Amino acid sequence: MQPWSAFFDRSKMSMPKPTEIxxxxxxxxxxxxxxxxxxxxxxxxxxxxxxxxxxxxxxSMAAMWVYAFVLRPHPQxxxxxxxxxxxxxxxxxxxxxxxxxxxxxxYTILWLLGTSAVVILxxxxxxxxxxxxxxxxxxxxxxxSFA
Numbered sequence: 775m776q777p778w779s780a781f782f783d784r785s786k787m788s789m790p791k792p793t794e795i796x797x798x799x800x801x802x803x804x805x806x807x808x809x810x811x812x813x814x815x816x817x818x819x820x821x822x823x824x825x826x827x828x829x830x831x832x833x834s835m836a837a838m839w840v841y842a843f844v845l846r847p848h849p850q851x852x853x854x855x856x857x858x859x860x861x862x863x864x865x866x867x868x869x870x871x872x873x874x875x876x877x878x879x880x881y882t883i884l885w886l887l888g889t890s891a892v893v894i895l896x897x898x899x900x901x902x903x904x905x906x907x908x909x910x911x912x913x914x915x916x917x918x919s920f921a
Contacts, residue, residue, distance in 0.1 A: 775808035787900045794903075799895070801903035810897075814890045821886050831877035835870050842866055 780786075790798050803810070822829050842862050849856040857865070874880060 775812075776806055778809070781806060781809045781897075783901075786902045788902060790899055795899055798901065798903045799898050801905065802898035802901050803894075805904070806898070806901070810894045813893060814886075817886055817890055817893075821882050825878065825882055827877045828879055828882050831873050831879055835873055838869070839866060 843859070849858055851857070852865075
């Protein structure tokens with residue numbers, strides 16, 4: 775993990791040349807990997823605070839599916855009929871879809887993934903990478919000359 779002072783160092787941020795974009799992405803995604811994971815987790819916590827019903831919906835649906843297929847793996851009776859695995863899926867899937875729609879689970883997950891991707895990719899592109907693209911190219915050329 776890089777220190778947060780290095781992560782937020784605005785003096786090391788600049789617009790890259792078009793030829794540097796991939797180099798910065800590849801270097802900074804590795805260099806700040808743990809910082810990016812923590813950023814994603816912080817955004818996840820923000821989602822939970824803004825939409826606590828999201829966590830309740832996820833937990834209740836997970837519990838329902840675990841109960842139906844892990845804790846009670848044998849056919850379950852419902853109104854005198856034994857439900858097969860396909861019938862249990864046919865019952866649970868619409869319930870899950872409705873609960874996820876009401877709880878805005880899809881929207882929340884898309885917001886989380888989209889926001890995380892934008893924040894992380896913008897940071898990785900703007901932050902100057904250690905080394906230079908020319909040094910990387912020369913190392914790559916030397917490796918290829920042995921092949």
